[in-house]
Every structure is written in structure tokens, then in C-alpha cells.
Amino acid sequence: MVRFRQKQVANRRGTATVEFAVVAPLFLTMVIGLIQGSKLFDSHSVMAQAARDGARLGAMDRADWVAQGIQSNNKITQDVRNTLAAAGFDPEDVDVFIEFPDDPGNTFDLDDPANDFQLFELRIEAPLSPLTSTHNDNENQLKLVSKVVFRNSKSTIVQ
Known part of the structure; x- marks a missing residue:
């Protein structure tokens, strides 16, 4: 019986190394993905x-x-870029758009009285490659996008 146990122990030598070799790359990939x-x-x-x-x-x-x-459009665009620069974004790479929400590409002029009480969309686009370790060519650049729709109501702050 002692021989049988010794034989089992001898057959298991190196299994921890093999298991580590299989599991470590998967674990490392998961950790990098989470980061x-x-x-x-x-x-x-x-x-x-x-x-x-x-x-x-x-x-x-x-x-x-x-x-x-x-x-106002220029002031808000610059303020948004300054906010993102303070957070570590390159302000030259950030695109800020103030547009009509139902007509992308058509600039919404916040100072135009005809646009009072109209909805506007503020959209921010930043390239994804500086934020991750991926590198894309400029033509197929992936972008991180955030947008919000507000009403140009000219409300005042009440304190």
C-alpha cells in the first residue's frame, strides 16, 4: 500500500506547473481587460x-x-475642452459639437433668438487609442462618444 501512494504522488509531480501555465495567461488577460x-x-x-x-x-x-x-458656442466648447484637459484628455483631440438633436451636422447657435426654448445636443467625441493600448490608423479611428440633450431656455440660477 505504501508503494501505491508513492506511485500516485510521483505521477502528480509537475501538475501544478502545468495548471499554472494554462491558467496564468487567462488570468492575466482578464486582469488586463478589467484594467x-x-x-x-x-x-x-x-x-x-x-x-x-x-x-x-x-x-x-x-x-x-x-x-x-x-x-456662447465657442465659450462652452472651450470650457468643455478645459474640463477634459484637467482630467487628462488632450484638448486638441477632443471634438465638441453643439447641434440640433434631430439634425446631426447642423450647428445650433445658442445666441440666436430663433433658437430660444429649442432643444440642442452637446456631443463630445474623443479618440479611443490614447485611452487604451490599442492603435488604430487615422481613417478608422474608434471614438468614445458622450452626448446630452438640453433645452435652450436661458433659465437663471436661484439661490
Whole structure:
């Protein structure tokens, strides 16, 4: 009986090494995927907050905080880019669009009185490659997008 047990132990030598060799790459792939996924989730939540803040500014009465001669669209676009730059995005790579929600590509002018009480969409697009370890050519660049729709109501802040 002692021989039988010794034979079983001898047959199991090296199994832990083989199991580790099989499981380690899978585990490492999962860990790297979780890290990349959490970076993307964090980046998207920062972009969503920047979009909400920019659209909220667009929906408010801008007479007190936008200097004379500066268009509201430009001010909000710059504010959104500054917010994203503070979060680690390259502001030159970030595209900010203020458009009609039902007519993409048609710019919504926040200062135009004809657009008062109309819905507008603020959309932010940032390339995905700086946020992950993937590299894409410029023609097929994947983008992380966040957008929000607000009403150009020129409401005031009540304190």
C-alpha cells in the first residue's frame, strides 16, 4: 500500500506547473481587460459629466458670464475642452459639437433668438487609442462618444 501512494504522488509531480501555465495567461488577460475596461468607464463618465456641465451652461442665461463679443458656442466648447484637459484628455483631440438633436451636422447657435426654448445636443467625441493600448490608423479611428440633450431656455440660477 505504501508503494501505491508513492506511485500516485510521483505521477502528480509537475501538475501544478502545468495548471499554472494554462491558467496564468487567462488570468492575466482578464486582469488586463478589467484594467482597460475601468479606464474606459472612467473616461466615459468624465466625458458625460463634461457634456452635462457644458449643456447646463448652454441652457442657462449667459448674459452675466459670457464676455461681450464671445459667442456662447465657442465659450462652452472651450470650457468643455478645459474640463477634459484637467482630467487628462488632450484638448486638441477632443471634438465638441453643439447641434440640433434631430439634425446631426447642423450647428445650433445658442445666441440666436430663433433658437430660444429649442432643444440642442452637446456631443463630445474623443479618440479611443490614447485611452487604451490599442492603435488604430487615422481613417478608422474608434471614438468614445458622450452626448446630452438640453433645452435652450436661458433659465437663471436661484439661490
